[in-house]
Amino acid sequence: MELIWSGLVEAFKMIVQLDNEVLQITLLTLQVCLISTFISTLIGLPAGMVLAFKNFAGKQLILLIVHAGMGLPPVVAGLWVTMFLWRSGPLGDLQWLFTPQAIVAAQVVVSLPIIISLTYSAFKKIDYALILQIKSLGPTTAQKVYMYIKEARFGIMAAIMAGLGRVLAEVGAAMMVGGNLRGETRILTTAMVMEVSRGNFHIALALSFILMAIALIITFILLHLQQRRFTP
Amino acid sequence: MNQKWTSLLVSGVILLLASGCGDTSEGQETGTEIDGEMILATTTSTYDTGLLDELMPVFEEETGVNVKIIAAGSGQALAMGEAGEADALLAHAPEAEEVLEADGKVINRHRVMHNxxxxxxxxxxxxxxxxxxxxxxxxxxxxxxxxxxxxxxxxxxxxxxxxxxxxxxxxxxxxxxxxxxxxxxxxxxxxxxxxxxxxxxxxxxxxxxxxxxxxxxxxxxxxxxxNVYHVMQVNPDLSDKINDKAAQAFVDFFLSDETQSFIKTFGEEEWGQPLFFTN
CATH class of the missing domain: 3.40.190.10 (Periplasmic binding protein-like II)
Known part of the structure; x- marks a missing residue:
């Protein structure tokens, strides 16, 4: 109990003082997680839409893989990304292993299936009568896409939140492909693992509060975006 | 209100993207000779005690090399060396190291410290x-x-x-x-x-x-x-991406008098006795 209490006090002090290293780790975490979620959304949203509205050969197989991919353990993704990025691996020439780019790549791999399958469900939930109605207006493709996204926006936001939650919480892949390098690829989760292994529980605790605060703030912003009235 | 939130989010994302991931290896221009990056695979004990946190900035300052420290068990560290995935190794598994040395996977291997x-x-x-x-x-x-x-x-x-x-x-x-x-x-x-x-x-x-x-x-x-620690270079023939100049400089750095005398006193203040001994 004493440890928890002194940990809380230490954590509070660290957050108030906000030393440069903690700040840098926090900013890197934000950068990496937002960029990877952004990329996943950029790919996942159109992919989810195509899967929901178009029929083509192999669609069921893709759906199966994407849905199964939602449960892909980050360490598995990390292992595969690591092997691709090895100097001797197929993408070795990029020299990405142990860089933030590698973390982004691994996080895209773990968050993409989540975003694809949840946006797919969101589009699938649009009322069929409404789809017919939209089509009867004779819209251009761009207008159609816009209206579908507008109709499915709650589900899409939920998909993005789920994807972001996954990458913020993820540690196994970031550790493996990033290497937890001080000042370069150390993010909040990997820093926590390291501090625990060094026995610095109070620092780990402080980092956990920062991580939870970030998750809370971002979710708040996204929720706000989700709940707002759509004014075309 | 809604516009504000959107622009806040968008500008936030743009800012983050703009400041980007590319800021990893800047500020290394002061280096005297070598530059570039180098992967050091090492045992956890050298890292978790904070020894490398103290030594690496000095080396980076001297040479301009950006060192990526991968702290793993000696088993993994040696495996990375064997596969050419690291440039230099610091390990404490002498028998396994000798096997690698005999196979020509690592070169320039020296005893640096012990406890x-x-x-x-x-x-x-x-x-x-x-x-x-x-x-x-x-x-x-x-x-x-x-x-x-x-x-x-x-x-x-x-x-x-x-x-x-x-x-x-x-x-x-x-x-x-x-x-x-x-x-x-x-x-x-x-x-x-x-x-x-x-x-x-x-x-x-x-x-x-x-x-x-x-x-x-x-x-x-x-x-x-x-418990004996050795430092060594990975044989540059194993991969064309090995920064052998940096690895060689790293070995020299560890064997230098300044580094050795630093190791000798490291931890004395905090724990009342040094954590490592030199030879």
Missing amino acids: DFIVAGPESDSAGIYGLPVEEAFSELARQNGVFFSRGDDSGTHKKELDIWNLAGTEPDFENYQETGQGMGETLRIASERAGYTLTDRGTYLFQKENIGNLAILNEGDESLE
């Missing part, structure tokens, strides 16, 4: 192994089915532990012999929480002392408990 392993266990010492020669202590633990936590991760410490079981002529297959599969710090804390025995390097033990209050040093000083 020793100790057997840590509960102060109550229910198995009564205090002060025994380490081989006898191990046999005694096996005979009494004492609670023993092994690293079980192919690290240098794990290899040493297996050596000692071998010397003791005992198989570690008793019921209370458990493998943690984790680093030394975690393993010590598990041993502490579960009142078990474990083999540890002295540096990590001292470093973790305040977290493992009930673990005492029970056996120490035997010749078989010596």
